[in-house]
Amino acid sequence: xxxxxxxxTVRKACNRDARAFGRLYDEYADRVYAFVxxxxxxxxxxxxxxxxxxxxxxxxxGSYDDRGLPFAAWLFRIARNAVVDEYRRKAHRPVxxxxxxxxxxxxxxxxxxxxxxxxxxxxxxxxxMLTEEQASVIAMRFWWDMSIRDTAEALNKNENAIKxxxxxxVRTLARxxxxxxxxxx
Amino acid sequence: xxxxxxxxxxxxxxxxxxxxxxxxxxxxxxxxxxxxxxxSATSRGGILVLASHRLAVAGTALAVGFGGxxxxxxxxxxxxxxxxxxxxxxxxxxxxxxxxRLENRVLVSIAARRAGEAATLAREGSGTDAIDEALGSLxxxxxxxxxxxxxxxxDEANRIRQRAADAPAETRDAIEQAVVSxxxxxxxxxxxxxxxxxxxxxxxxxxxxxDDGSGGIPDxxxxxxxxxxxxxxxxxxxxxxxxxxxxxxxxxxxxxGSPDTERTREPDGGLRxx
Numbered sequence: 001x002x003x004x005x006x007x008x009t010v011r012k013a014c015n016r017d018a019r020a021f022g023r024l025y026d027e028y029a030d031r032v033y034a035f036v037x038x039x040x041x042x043x044x045x046x047x048x049x050x051x052x053x054x055x056x057x058x059x060x061x062g063s064y065d066d067r068g069l070p071f072a073a074w075l076f077r078i079a080r081n082a083v084v085d086e087y088r089r090k091a092h093r094p095v096x097x098x099x100x101x102x103x104x105x106x107x108x109x110x111x112x113x114x115x116x117x118x119x120x121x122x123x124x125x126x127x128x129m130l131t132e133e134q135a136s137v138i139a140m141r142f143w144w145d146m147s148i149r150d151t152a153e154a155l156n157k158n159e160n161a162i163k164x165x166x167x168x169x170v171r172t173l174a175r176x177x178x179x180x181x182x183x184x185x
Numbered sequence: 186x187x188x189x190x191x192x193x194x195x196x197x198x199x200x201x202x203x204x205x206x207x208x209x210x211x212x213x214x215x216x217x218x219x220x221x222x223x224x225s226a227t228s229r230g231g232i233l234v235l236a237s238h239r240l241a242v243a244g245t246a247l248a249v250g251f252g253g254x255x256x257x258x259x260x261x262x263x264x265x266x267x268x269x270x271x272x273x274x275x276x277x278x279x280x281x282x283x284x285x286r287l288e289n290r291v292l293v294s295i296a297a298r299r300a301g302e303a304a305t306l307a308r309e310g311s312g313t314d315a316i317d318e319a320l321g322s323l324x325x326x327x328x329x330x331x332x333x334x335x336x337x338x339x340d341e342a343n344r345i346r347q348r349a350a351d352a353p354a355e356t357r358d359a360i361e362q363a364v365v366s367x368x369x370x371x372x373x374x375x376x377x378x379x380x381x382x383x384x385x386x387x388x389x390x391x392x393x394x395x396d397d398g399s400g401g402i403p404d405x406x407x408x409x410x411x412x413x414x415x416x417x418x419x420x421x422x423x424x425x426x427x428x429x430x431x432x433x434x435x436x437x438x439x440x441x442g443s444p445d446t447e448r449t450r451e452p453d454g455g456l457r458x459x
Contacts, residue, residue, distance in 0.1 A: 016227075016228050017228065017276075018221065018224045018225045018228030018276065018277070018280030019276065019279050019280045021221075021224050021228075022217070022221055022224070022280060025217055025220055025221070026217075029208055029213055029216065029217065030205070030207065030208050030213075031205075033206070033207075033208040033212075033216075034205035034206055034207075034208075037206040038206070043212070046206075047208075047212050047215070047216050050208070050216050051216045051219045051220055054216075054220045055220060055223055055224075058220070058223070058224050058227070112189065112192050112193050112196050115193065115196040115197055115200050116196050116200075118200050120200075120203055120204045120206075123200050123201060123203075123204035124204050124206055127201075127204065138201060139205075142198070142201045142202045142205070143202070143205040170194075170197055170201070173197070173201065174193070174197055177200075
């Protein structure tokens with residue numbers, strides 16, 4: 001969907017136009033699901049939360065102002081909150097708000113071949129091990145194709161903080177992939 | 186070393202980008218249905234449809250006798266009291282349709298309805314403003330029916346044209362223009378939504394609302410529901426008083442046409458189907 005068409009669709013949806021909202025679902029369902037799935041244990045939970053995200057978006061869209069947050073950032077915030085709510089509701093594990101994983105520079109150089117060999121399932125497993133903020137940045141930057149600026153707005157941080165967060169997230173991910181390979185060897 | 190870093194960054198970017206877990210088509214449709222069921226019930230159209238239900242119960246005898254409000258709404262034209270109900274019912278139906286062929290056909294049917302309404306208004310000698318407004322609605326409906334970055338197929342355009350076949354020549358030309366070039370949503374090529382093509386009225390007298398049905402042009406409710414996409418000779422003869430026209434929303438949408446039609450564009454920008 002072009003930017004102009006998206007803006008028009010969002011405006012219509014803000015006026016309670018169900019069909020326009022359906023278009024937004026079609027546009028963003030995959031992205032919402034990809035993020036939600038990276039933070040949940042099962043596909044069924046991820047589908048339920050994806051539905052919740054869009055229903056919450058529909059409830060709130062009347063007050064959405066396109067002069068404020070970009071739509072993707074607004075929707076991502078809803079998705080992120082829905083995931084956190086789900087964690088709290090199930091209380092099956094703490095919400096990882098801190099940095100439970102070593103996020104320093106890679107101690108040993110990562111083997112490029114290890115990354116090349118990593119399949120999507122392995123990468124997703126590693127993304128699930130990242131902190132909530134790191135996973136959010138990964139999702140927005142790599143799966144939602146959001147700019148640094150929009151990502152910063154969604155997380156209410158400045159752009160430099162996002163760059164640093166992304167750097168740490170990618171490095172951590174590389175290290176975890178390397179460690180997984182070493183352990184498996 | 187720098188080259189290795191670049192290579193590593195590229196590999197990481199590729200690995201991460203490709204790791205987004207896809208939502209299966211069935212799950213996508215299932216979640217969509219869940220969401221849209223709720224959304225359509227609380228949308229602008231859905232609320233109006235609920236209101237129309239109540240109106241139908243309360244006002245049947247008073248307003249239209251045994252035919253029912255839904256029937257009257259189906260036959261209504263812009264400016265009629267029940268026209269809003271007709272539009273709301275259309276919106277509610279479209280809202281729950283998944284993207285695809287069926288939705289596309291329904292949208293083309295809606296565009297054909299708008300063309301039929303403009304034609305009927307002109308034939309009845311409605312004012313220029315009313316006809317221009319109907320043409321604006323037609324342009325919007327054509328834009329909705331056309332794909333995001335393209336135009337209607339020839340078959341689709343013909344289905345819309347058929348509904349305006351008996352319109353006065355001037356209005357038929359304006360309808361043709363709307364079908365071929367509906368213009369951007371923000372106004373432009375074909376004029377504004379409400380004031381577009383000039384001089385499309387035929388007599389300037391306001392619509393009386395007392396249609397004698399003598400003109401015989403099929404109105405929106407006379408959509409073909411046979412699935413053939415061809416005009417039903419019986420429905421062609423129906424008048425606004427109509428006989429035996431399905432009054433329900435979904436049943437009266439014409440969903441025929443050529444299912445195997447593919448959209449292709451001629452080099453000159455025209456359309457053809459194959």
